[in-house]
Amino acid sequence: MAIENLYNTGIKKIGDEKAFAAEQKTLIVVGPARGGTSMVAGTLDNLGVFTGQGSNAPVFEDVRLANAAENGTVADVRRVVEDYNAQHDVWAYKRPGIINNFGKIHDTVRNPVYLFIFKDIFSMANRNSISMHLDVVNGLNVALEGYQKITGFIKRRQPTGLLLSYDRVMQNKEAFVDVLTQLIAPATVTDEQRAAALAFIDPNPEAYLNASRVTRxxxxxxxxxxxxxxxxxxxxxxxxxxxxxxxxxxxxxxxxxxxxxxxxxxxxxxxxxxxxxxxxxxxxxxxxxxxxxxxx
Structure with missing residues (x-):
């Protein structure tokens, strides 16, 4: 056995292997608030993936679909999803609040493939303390509860997707971008998009840090x-x-x-x-x- 087989790449596939290769799929980015979801969604955006109507840097959240999922009915969600499906073979959805309501999205989108991002919970709690003036210990509890909701969903629904380590991604951006490129379809990603995605991945993005603080x-x-x-x-x-x-x-x-x-x-x-x-x-x-x- 080659020693590289023991390496912890921080990337693990779960679920149906065929779903990864399908030409049409919906990439759903999941993690608690301040957990690295903006990094994942922004990387997809730089690789040319549609990330939703109203999705913009630095947070890349789909305003239209999020509003339908959180304030509307399943029929409202379906209308948005059908519109996106008609225009894009592969598109992505990112909203940390999905952890409180997986069902509306999971049961409606076409061929869901999840990107579950896992981050050090103290760094998340401390970021909320800096940006939102929240108590660090309470922030740790919130992060733990968020990950319990995510792992509970994985156990119940056995979804297809990737388990991603935020720390490992930061250490090996090239491997992460390669995995996403394969997931999207290599033929559709240009060298310029790949370079932009690599340049985008930053442990302390100034635009995000500036926009995310409630005291700005x-x-x-x-x-x-x-x-x-x-x-x-x-x-x-x-x-x-x-x-x-x-x-x-x-x-x-x-x-x-x-x-x-x-x-x-x-x-x-x-x-x-x-x-x-x-x-x-x-x-x-x-x-x-x-x-x-x-x-x-």
């Missing part, structure tokens, strides 16, 4: 003088929330001020000097929403 603030500096600063800012996820702005000069925090609505003003205790860099962020955020260099 946006705004601008309206005016800046040696003694005063004014502008506007708000939380993207909660535009009506009360705002407090943190002011920095050359990277050092010099003070905070509350906003009236979205508008804020701040008076510097010490006048600015030429080339001082002023940056502002919302106090719950970790990223500046505006930066400006002072000049007389």
């Amino acid at each position: 603030g946006v705004g601008h500096i309206a005016s800046l003088s040696a003694s005063e600063l004014s502008g506007a800012g708000h939380y993207v996820a909660a535009p009506g929330r009360d705002v407090e702005v943190e002011v920095r000069v050359n990277g050092e925090v010099v003070g905070r001020t509350k906003a009236d609505g979205h508008q804020f003003a701040y008076t510097f205790e010490s006048p600015l000097s030429t080339d001082d860099v002023v940056s502002v962020r919302l106090t719950d955020d970790v990223v500046d929403f505006a930066t400006e260099t002072f000049s007389n």
Whole structure:
């Protein structure tokens, strides 16, 4: 036996082998929130797979089918599925919420092939703590419950699909892209698409990290003088929330001020000097929403 047979590739097929080779199939990406589903769906998208109406970077979620599955009837789901089937031999669906309602999708789509992604649960819980301000221990429990729902579905329905290790995929992107290419159909994937897919796979994608945090603030500096600063800012996820702005000069925090609505003003205790860099962020955020260099 060759020693490579003992390697843990982090990729394992389950179910009906014939389903993998079928020309027509529906690829269903499954994992708890923050569990790597956006990485899998985004890789498929870069390989040329249709990932649904309303699906866009960085999360690649099918808005139309998700709305039908979560808020509509089986008939609503069937109408969307039939529309997609008519246009695409192979298409993909990604929505972490599917773990709470596998039935509507599984029993309706054509030849479902699942891509189950498994990730370190602490990294998931910690990401939710950073991005969503959720308790880490509660996050660990939520992740465990999510994986219990997934393994329960696998035991009950014996689906066809791939079990994927997020960590192993990150260590060997080429093998992962090769497996997906074979699943899609090698003849349909161009060299450019393969290169784009490999470039897309990133353990810390900036666009995703930025979009996924509930504390993300946006705004601008309206005016800046040696003694005063004014502008506007708000939380993207909660535009009506009360705002407090943190002011920095050359990277050092010099003070905070509350906003009236979205508008804020701040008076510097010490006048600015030429080339001082002023940056502002919302106090719950970790990223500046505006930066400006002072000049007389």
